[in-house]
Amino acid sequence: MFRQNKRRTAGRKNFEPSIFQGVTQIYNTRLSFYDIPPIDEITLEEFETWAIDRLKILIEIESCGLRSKSLRETEQVIKPLLLKYLPLNPNPSSSASPPASVIAERKKDHYSHFILRLVFCRTEDLRRKFIKNELVLFKIRYNMLQPKEQREFIAQYSDKLPWQYISQDEKLDILDDLFAATSSTVRNSLVFESGDPSFTISRDQLYQHIQKSEQFIKLPFEKVPNLVASRSVLLRAGSAYIPSTLQLNLLSIEYQDLLTTSLIRTFQSMPRLEEDDRLLPLLNNLSANSSSIEYDMSSKFDAENASDINAVSVTTPAVMKHYPMCATHLQGALMSKSHLKYQGRQQLQLFLKGIGLSIDEAMKFWSYQFTKSNSGITMEKFNKEYKYNLRHNYGLEGARINYKPPDCSRILSKPKPGKGESHGCPYRDLPLDSLITNLNEMGVTDQVDINMVVDDVGRNDYTVACTRVFEFTHKQELAKSKATSSEGMHINHPNLYFDRSRQLEKSS
Amino acid sequence: MTVATSSAGLSSETGAEDTSSTTLENTPTLQSFTRDSENDADGGAPAKKRAAPSSSDMLFYYERLLPFRYIFQWLNHSPKPSKDFTMREFAFEFRSGAYQRYNSFSNQDDFKKSVVNANPMRFEVGAVYSANPKERKNLPKSALKPLSKELVFDIDLTDYDDIRTCCSGTAICTKCWKFIQVATKIMDASLREDFGFNHLIWIFSGRRGAHCWVSDKRARALDENSRKSIVEYLDVVGKHNVKSGKLNLKKPYHPxxxxxxxxxxxxxxxxxxxxxxxxxxYENNTEIDKKLDELLSFLPEKALQEELRKHWKSSSSNSLTKWEDINVFAKRTLKSQLQVNMLNDAKKDVILYFMYPRLDMEVSKQVIHLLKSPFCIHPGTGNVCVPFDPLKSLVDNDEDSDYGFNPMTAPNLGQLQTEIENWTGNGSTGSNSGVKTLDYEKTSLKPYVDYFAKFVNGLNQEELSVKRERDASDKLDF
Structure with missing residues (x-):
């Protein structure tokens, strides 16, 4: 996209036809792996608007991910947005080469992807996020393709894909095992393809189908960790056998690998861009936009807010009433049992750190809580087994990383609490009756309100449920400060819940 | 070097468990059993048997018995010291509870000397890094990246506490060791047949569990995602299912x-x-109602569940009879073939639920996770963490072949010391005077060291042949 070997002012070719055949060729199909960078020039305005349009879509995908929506649900949300911001129309069947309007759509898609690579290549975190969201976008779009287009797409990239279809003989040799391992996956995809939810197929028909028409791909099991983990493929001597209906998974794995390496390469060549004073402010602006949805801890540590947070005050109602349910639940367990298991300690220690509990106060708080009962933990044992861990979280031991409190998606991605553990997200992990008890204790007693929360939980929208509880428990304050508050703000971080709650209390 | 006052982070789970149990108060079964089985042996130093070893015992063991040579070869994959060994992290755990990470050694002698000097309670093996772990203070952080490590698994009988009735906590006996035995068979089959690994070895963890080390090159190179996928593949029962008492397995079963x-x-x-x-x-059991409910919850058809519950309430019987009762009552209650099929599936589920291996997943997932080295001494019991063959006993003891390995007669440091003291040469000829008998060969540790050496040898032969092929093709390219 940037000519590094030419002076910026030299050789403008805005009005010349492109001499690069490869570029026009990649616009022949709707979908692309974005393996060829664009080289034509575009205006600064296009640069910015195209990037913003794509960013809007990625942000929406991100927020769907935070609410743990399934791919199908995300598709519902994203499709109208795609139509508005980044439409990609199929080739009209009549003409051989796509018309200019279609080319323009594909060009915008192509350029916007590469511009956002520049925006998101700079840190590990940003790269991970970008790849995750682009992958979802890719899957949604692949599913929107017609079967013919899907075949064309695979044919186009056939030399890049490390696939090997097994022969019919090999398939028949292991047919029973293939059936046992993959029949439910194949059945699901047949149902999905038919588009009819009442579609049924008998066991024998399914067996016939797998025997006759299903193709299987063989590849090293390391390539498909998700399918191995869910036991939806057959494994034999280190190879995974995958029904070709799952090739979207494989495609996205290839796409992910490709994107990962190219983002790092982009990052490495960033310094050469530094001299370009037109693009950098734009890029900075764009990446600032994308991260504003994240909880920022640095702004939190002003003394004014944290001054009243200490070992004693964190157990008082005045502070605890601002806790989200996960923190109340954890601290409640700690105070009653005088102990928390590792994951719970991690989660609560970092939450408390986030609300401004200093290391000295934290030491007081935790040692008191652990030693207060007669359960056998002495001060000596505390110092031996728990002190290091606490100091580690404050960046005072080991690698000295100043750990941030985990956000909701991180908490939700951790292993669910086992017996005697209290970490995680109570909306997901508590049985319904204790969830309702907890809601009552937080002051959510109206049956209609409770039902709404329970519905969210049923849809796996845990952060939505939490946000809703926030809105219920802060009705008055929210009403008063309507003008200034960021109403409808989604809570995706326990500390965000706490901060907003305190802010509202102060401003009202 | 960092000496932490507590075993934080990585090995905290395994560490804390064992240090807290260095006293023997929780192991009555182990002790009583040992006394029985030792009756026929000479009463050399009975006080030392199956007891926590002192630091001089440990020093003796490191100096004279621990087969550093084979551990070095196992991790080095080549006769001369290679990066696989020199950039490998080792951690020491001391009596004080201090835990010292990021040790690394330049060769076998350095390895032995450092362990003898430090005389830790035990040492653990970690990953191979992109730089020398002991020099990490002088390096930028990004230089120390974990590159490879054996794929490891940890099975611990404490995870079976809700289903084993013979023992609980740190105690074990030959009955519950059978859980480990079937677990090793299942894991062994899957790792070899499904994942294609060949070089794996099982190590007794010294008290109530077993570790599995998979040393194939491909296994060592796995990234964390793949490791996670393998443990999840193998984790059929799962912690959640243990809690809810239900298995949600797809039918037909995965191969x-x-x-x-x-x-x-x-x-x-x-x-x-x-x-x-x-x-x-027959016997009073406070949890029996819960256990019966758990069993019944697997079965289809409320009617069948209720019939059985009533019957079992009315008269006492043992488990075998109850299992047969299920079929007897099912004949009366179930009407359609579909219901019978469901019952058969349910019974399969019960069998899996009660016997399928329960893994400590976290150990296997991370590349940098450390795990106690083979041939360490368990600080609580004095048992040697010996390798074993899940299928047959390494010592010629027919009684033990039922378990493949009998943890109750595992080599123990106290016993080894006695054996060395009482050793008088192998009696017979003594003509091959040029060969000095190594200390471990004088003890019952010998078959285990030999077994390990054979395993290491097999692994390194393959490594060498791969390397030779590579060298050959390099030359051709030239």
């Missing part, structure tokens, strides 16, 4: 589960119904 079931089904009657006998209602 791995079907194979596991076939391994388990023949032993279910012996291990669970006869020996563990969890549903025995």
């Amino acid at each position: 791995h589960i079907e194979r596991s079931f076939n391994i388990l089904k023949d032993q279910f009657a012996t291990i669970i119904l006869r020996e563990q006998d969890p549903w025995n209602t």
Whole structure:
């Protein structure tokens, strides 16, 4: 996209036809792996608007991910947005080469992807996020393709894909095992393809189908960790056998690998861009936009807010009433049992750190809580087994990383609490009756309100449920400060819940 | 070097568990059993048997018995010291509870000397890094990246506490060791047949569990995602299912589960119904109602559940009878073939639920996770963490071949010391005077060291042949 070997002012070719055949060729199909960078020039305005349009879509995908929506649900949300911001129309069947309007759509898609690579290549975190969201976008779009287009797409990239279809003989040799391992996956995809939810197929028909028409791909099991983990493929001597209906998974794995390496390469060549004073402010602006949805801890540590947070005050109602349910639940367990298991300690220690509990106060708080009962933990044992861990979280031991409190998606991605553990997200992990008890204790007693929360939980929208509880428990304050508050703000971080709650209390 | 006052982070789980149990108060079964089995042996130093070793005992063991040579070869994959060994992290755990990470050694002698000097309670093996771990203070952080490590698994009998009736906590006996035995068979089959690994070895963890080390090059190179996927593939029962008492397995069973079931089904009657006998209602058992409910919850049809519950309430019986009762009552209650099929599936689920291996998943997931080295001494019991063959006993003891390995007669440091003291040469000729008998060869540790050496040898032969091929093709390219 940037000519590094030419002076910026030299050789403008805005009005010349492109001499690069490869570029026009990649616009022949709707979908692309974005393996060829664009080289034509575009205006600064296009640069910015195209990037913003794509960013809007990625942000929406991100927020769907935070609410743990399934791919199908995300598709519902994203499709109208795609139509508005980044439409990609199929080739009209009549003409051989796509018309200019279609080319323009594909060009915008192509350029916007590469511009956002520049925006998101700079840190590990940003790269991970970008790849995750682009992958979802890719899957949604692949599913929107017609079967013919899907075949064309695979044919186009056939030399890049490390696939090997097994022969019919090999398939028949292991047919029973293939059936046992993959029949439910194949059945699901047949149902999905038919588009009819009442579609049924008998066991024998399914067996016939797998025997006759299903193709299987063989590849090293390391390539498909998700399918191995869910036991939806057959494994034999280190190879995974995958029904070709799952090739979207494989495609996205290839796409992910490709994107990962190219983002790092982009990052490495960033310094050469530094001299370009037109693009950098734009890029900075764009990446600032994308991260504003994240909880920022640095702004939190002003003394004014944290001054009243200490070992004693964190157990008082005045502070605890601002806790989200996960923190109340954890601290409640700690105070009653005088102990928390590792994951719970991690989660609560970092939450408390986030609300401004200093290391000295934290030491007081935790040692008191652990030693207060007669359960056998002495001060000596505390110092031996728990002190290091606490100091580690404050960046005072080991690698000295100043750990941030985990956000909701991180908490939700951790292993669910086992017996005697209290970490995680109570909306997901508590049985319904204790969830309702907890809601009552937080002051959510109206049956209609409770039902709404329970519905969210049923849809796996845990952060939505939490946000809703926030809105219920802060009705008055929210009403008063309507003008200034960021109403409808989604809570995706326990500390965000706490901060907003305190802010509202102060401003009202 | 960092000496932490507590075993934080990585090995905290395994570490904390064992240090807290260095006293022997929790192991009555182990002690009483040992006394029985030692009756025929000479009473050399009975006080030392199966007891926490002192630091001079440990020093003796490191200086004279621990086979550093084979551990070095196992991790080095080549006769001359290679990066696989020199950039490997080792951690020491001391009596004080201090835990020292990021040790690394330049060769076998350095390895032995450092362990002898430090004389830790035990040492653990970590990953191979992109730089020398002991020099990490002088390096930028990004230079120390974990590159490879054996794929490891940890099975611990404490995870079976809700289903084993013979022992609990840190105690074990030959009955509950059978859980480990079937677990090793299932894991062994899957790792070899499904994942194609060949070089794996099982190590007794010294008290109540077993570790598995997979040393194939491909296994060592796995990234964390793949490691996670393998443990999840193998984790059929799962912690959540243990909690909810339900298995949600797809039917037909995945070939791995079907194979596991076939391994388990023949032993279910012996291990669970006869020996563990969890549903025995002759004796007073406070948890029995819960256990019966758990069993019934697997079965289809409320009517069948209720009939059985009533019957079992009315008269006492053992588990074997109850298992047969299920069929008897089902004949009366179930009407359609569909229901019978469901019952058969449910019974398969019960067998899997009670016997399928329960893994400590976290150990296997991370590349940088450390795990106690083979041939360490368990600080609580004095047992040597010896390798074993899940299929047959390494010592010629027919009684033990039932378990493959009998943890109750595992080599123990106290016993080894006695054996060395009492050793008088192998009696016979003594003509091959040029060969000095190594200390471990004078003890019952010998068959285990030999077994390990054979394993290491097999691994390194393959490594060498791969390397030779590579060298050859390099030359051709030239």
